[in-house]
Amino acid sequence: xxxxxxxxxxxxxxxxxxxxxxxxxxxxxxxxxxxxxxxxxxxxxxxxxxxxxxxxxxxxxxxxxxxxxxxxxxxxxxxxxxxxxxxxxxxxxxxxxxxxxxxxxxxxxxxxxxxxxxxxxxxxxxxxxxxxxxxxxxxxxxxxxxxxxxxxxxxxxxxxxxxxxxxxxxxxxxxxxxxxxxxxx
Numbered sequence: 511x512x513x514x515x516x517x518x519x520x521x522x523x524x525x526x527x528x529x530x531x532x533x534x535x536x537x538x539x540x541x542x543x544x545x546x547x548x549x550x551x552x553x554x555x556x557x558x559x560x561x562x563x564x565x566x567x568x569x570x571x572x573x574x575x576x577x578x579x580x581x582x583x584x585x586x587x588x589x590x591x592x593x594x595x596x597x598x599x600x601x602x603x604x605x606x607x608x609x610x611x612x613x614x615x616x617x618x619x620x621x622x623x624x625x626x627x628x629x630x631x632x633x634x635x636x637x638x639x640x641x642x643x644x645x646x647x648x649x650x651x652x653x654x655x656x657x658x659x660x661x662x663x664x665x666x667x668x669x670x671x672x673x674x675x676x677x678x679x680x681x682x683x684x685x686x687x688x689x690x691x692x693x694x695x
Contacts, residue, residue, distance in 0.1 A: 532567060533601035534690050536560045539571035542690070543597055544681035548674070551575040551595065567604030573597050591668035595678055598663040599687065608661070615639075630654070632679060636662075642670050650675050656684065657691045 536558030602608035638654025
């Protein structure tokens, strides 16, 4: 009984210590988002927030890209679905154990007639997942953890273009993101 009580106390104390670390402000995270304009897309203004709730702090930076609406459609012609990109970087330092699923993730691959989900190694060093919908509503999403602190999400709606997904991922400034981590210590 004492062992269980001690384990609970240690877990609670470690949670309080981790919660004392401040997340990187979202303006700094925005600097790591892609700044380039991808061919055929318009870049929207980045958004973000940094917040604390019940002793837990997080920060998030987001940028969206959209394809302009097709003009000059023939009468009765339906416009093609607009493809959009969403890139998010979340600093989860104030949320103990938020990145544990990426650290302990087992390799898997699932497939249905509407899509798939599998584990991936992004750029050969970041463990995460990739989900693709291949039915009428195509999409592609990769989520992965970095430096035991950040969760990065890249999502393409209305398309399952893997080359575009790779291009977007490589446009994120991972070196700067990892430097923010070392500077925060």
